[in-house]
Amino acid sequence: MEELLAWLVGALITGFVGYCIGSRAGMGGSGFTLGFLLGPCGWVLLYFMMRMNAREASVEATQRAEAARRVPCPMCREPVIRGARLCPHCRSPLDWSAERHRGKIVIPARRRTGPRR
Numbered sequence: 001m002e003e004l005l006a007w008l009v010g011a012l013i014t015g016f017v018g019y020c021i022g023s024r025a026g027m028g029g030s031g032f033t034l035g036f037l038l039g040p041c042g043w044v045l046l047y048f049m050m051r052m053n054a055r056e057a058s059v060e061a062t063q064r065a066e067a068a069r070r071v072p073c074p075m076c077r078e079p080v081i082r083g084a085r086l087c088p089h090c091r092s093p094l095d096w097s098a099e100r101h102r103g104k105i106v107i108p109a110r111r112r113t114g115p116r117r
């Protein structure tokens with residue numbers, strides 16, 4: 001009986017430590033569970049889970065920032081990077097000097113190359 005009580009107290013302590021580690025990254029519940037069930041091995045597992053979550057959040061933030069820099073091409077509606085001279089999808093020339101409204105781009109009028117008819 002005393003052994004069971006000692007195990008339970010130890011599991012609660014490692015669970016609490018896991019909670020403290022995980023709560024920094026909003027994973028307090030997972031941290032408690034892993035610490036309670038696995039002890040220090042659970043802390044290590046929790047550490048790697050937190051690192052993976054942080055990396056995924058970083059990738060998502062980069063993708064969101066990249067998407068915010070893009071506007072639809074007026075010809076083909078595919079996303080193009082703001083400031084690009086040519087649409088990489090349909091090869092239409094893009095004119096950014098005429099941008100008056102946010103997210104609006106204009107295709108420049110084609111210059112006449114041949115003699116007028």
Ligand SMILES: [Zn+2]
Nearest residue numbers: 073076087090
């Ligand atoms: Zn296009």
